[in-house]
Amino acid sequence: MEFISAIQDxxxxxxxxxxxxxxxxxxxxxxxxxxxxxxxxxxxIVIFDSNTYSQLLELNKPTGWLxxxxxxxxxxxxxxxxxxxxxxxxxxxxxxxxxxxxAIMIVILLIMLLVLAY
Numbered sequence: 874m875e876f877i878s879a880i881q882d883x884x885x886x887x888x889x890x891x892x893x894x895x896x897x898x899x900x901x902x903x904x905x906x907x908x909x910x911x912x913x914x915x916x917x918i919v920i921f922d923s924n925t926y927s928q929l930l931e932l933n934k935p936t937g938w939l940x941x942x943x944x945x946x947x948x949x950x951x952x953x954x955x956x957x958x959x960x961x962x963x964x965x966x967x968x969x970x971x972x973x974x975x976a977i978m979i980v981i982l983l984i985m986l987l988v989l990a991y
Contacts, residue, residue: 893961
């Protein structure tokens with residue numbers, strides 16, 4: 874699956890767990906999520922003059938609204954693609970190296986959640 878079609882399929886099937894997702898679709902989706910969140914964070918810094926990383930512990934100064942809104946809009950498709958990828962594995966999940974890939978994607982998703990939704 875190509876990069877653009879993987880992103881389109883991710884948004885088109887954001888709540889559909891009946892289909893399966895390929896490994897390339899999972900990788901392309903998380904590359905898109907990572908790059909788009911970096912872009913939104915840079916826009917937050919430039920446009921709103923906010924630095925989310927230096928003000929992580931200052932909860933009374935909300936910063937980085939654009940990246941937070943974008944993160945919460947792509948959290949459901951991200952979880953759905955992980956679920957579709959788990960469903961697409963034909964053998965038991967622990968016997969393949971794909972278990973590590975899915976675990977890494979879940980950890981990346983949780984780290985993004987902790988950084989952006991404080």
